[in-house]
Amino acid sequence: QLQLQESGPGLVKPSETLTLTCSVSGGSIRSSSHYWGWIRQPPGKGLEWMGSMFHSGSAYYNPSLTSRVTIFVDMSKSQFSLKLTSVTAADTAIYYCVRQSWMWWFDPWGQGTLVTVSS
Amino acid sequence: QSVLTQPASVSGAPGQSITISCTGTSSDVGGYDYVSWYRQHPDKAPKLIIYDVSNRPSGVSDRFSGSKSGNAASLTISGLQAEDEADYYCTSYTSTNTVIFGGGTKLTVL
Numbered sequence: 001q002l003q004l005q006e007s008g009p010g011l012v013k014p015s016e017t018l019t020l021t022c023s024v025s026g027g028s029i030r031s032s033s034h035y036w037g038w039i040r041q042p043p044g045k046g047l048e049w050m051g052s053m054f055h056s057g058s059a060y061y062n063p064s065l066t067s068r069v070t071i072f073v074d075m076s077k078s079q080f081s082l083k084l085t086s087v088t089a090a091d092t093a094i095y096y097c098v099r100q101s102w103m104w105w106f107d108p109w110g111q112g113t114l115v116t117v118s119s
Numbered sequence: 120q121s122v123l124t125q126p127a128s129v130s131g132a133p134g135q136s137i138t139i140s141c142t143g144t145s146s147d148v149g150g151y152d153y154v155s156w157y158r159q160h161p162d163k164a165p166k167l168i169i170y171d172v173s174n175r176p177s178g179v180s181d182r183f184s185g186s187k188s189g190n191a192a193s194l195t196i197s198g199l200q201a202e203d204e205a206d207y208y209c210t211s212y213t214s215t216n217t218v219i220f221g222g223g224t225k226l227t228v229l
Binding site for chain 2: 046047048049052060061062063096101103104105106107108109110111112
């Protein structure tokens with residue numbers, strides 16, 4: 001059964017770059033049927049899709065974040081990562097990594113990791 | 120990106136049925152059969168319960184059903200149980216190769 005686990009800093013300073021990593025186990029990151037993506041949820045608020053990437057490199061990003069976000073896949077480590085630049089307090093959220101199907105649904109989800117942006 | 124429109128809250132008694140609506144446009148919900156629904160219990164990750172408008176993943180109860188008409192999708196939960204109390208989110212693929220979420224609906228089981 002595929003499992004996803006996020007890792008990364010819990011606290012980031014404003015204007016810095018946030019990098020999170022998702023480790024994939026119980027399945028292949030080289031799947032030809034899936035993308036790998038990130039979704040976030042500010043405390044007490046709704047969900048926001050950030051972007052998704054195929055292992056070959058093709059990617060789709062949320063237009064509201066496209067200038068600041070990059071997703072990349074490391075097949076050798078069975079991991080994919082999120083890089084978000086120039087963070088502000090508005091980027092404080094629980095960040096979930098997900099497997100995305102070609103039909104644009106998300107399953108499974110990682111347990112989520114809380115990132116706080118504060119000086 | 121705009122979000123899909125969901126009611127902020129719905130409620131029902133145990134055993135009853137409820138329906139949560141998810142309204143979009145012809146560029147998202149109305150244009151594609153790529154609507155999915157997620158259930159999120161407090162302090163837990165969301166879980167997929169419906170995909171491609173009306174399909175249930177293996178292991179999801181048949182008390183959950185989905186449908187779509189025009190630019191609106193719906194999630195119906197029949198035979199409400201206490202464990203159904205949670206937040207529910209819809210999503211849709213869009214014409215710009217992105218995904219948008221609904222604002223979420225809090226279901227209270229009375």
